Amino acid sequence: MDFLISSAHAQAAGAPAAGGGISTLVMMGVMIAFFYFMLIRPQMKRAKEQRTMLAALAKGDEVATTTGMLGTIVEISETYTSVEVAPNVVVKLQKQAITAVLPKGTLKSA
Template identity: 60%
Template sequence: MDFLISPAFAQAAGAPAASPWSPLIMMLVFVAVFFLFVIRPQMKRAKEHRALVSAIAKGDEVVTNAGILGRVDEVGETFLGIEIATGVVIKVQKNAVAAVLPKGTLKSA
């Protein structure tokens, strides 16, 4: 009677269960990559900007985040007086300074 009923065979064993540590390891890898490529460079830039702002002195030529070019006329705790034209001094926050330019940049601009 084997010709009317097909024989039943056992199925192959299923895939082994995944390790319970796999998701944790993947999360740690993602956090490490995020730290190395996003957080660490941002912290480095912030540290460099703090050093730049703390080193500003009277007579330095600076450019602000708004693109204003001028010479530092006075330095306060949180504000700078920047001379943008002869006799025209504006006050900006120290953190608004984007870069300190080399001496003589204002004459060439």
């Protein structure tokens, strides 16, 4: 089989360089820190703000929902809210469907 691979080329390959494991671990640590600060931490912050906003909802607040509907909260319970989207039209939604609390008077100007 010497005619396919010369003996000099087969013997020239050496052992892999030592110390490559530490640099790999450092690089993995840097990547984990990057993902934490760029992806996980901001998402946790937004989720906390959403929970705080939902806990502060009150009757009479003007809100926007995930479907794009705007309305005024008529009734609120632990998990559901009733939102008036037009005169005498009340829609019952889950609290999580509310994405934003609008400033007072927004619906009158729209």
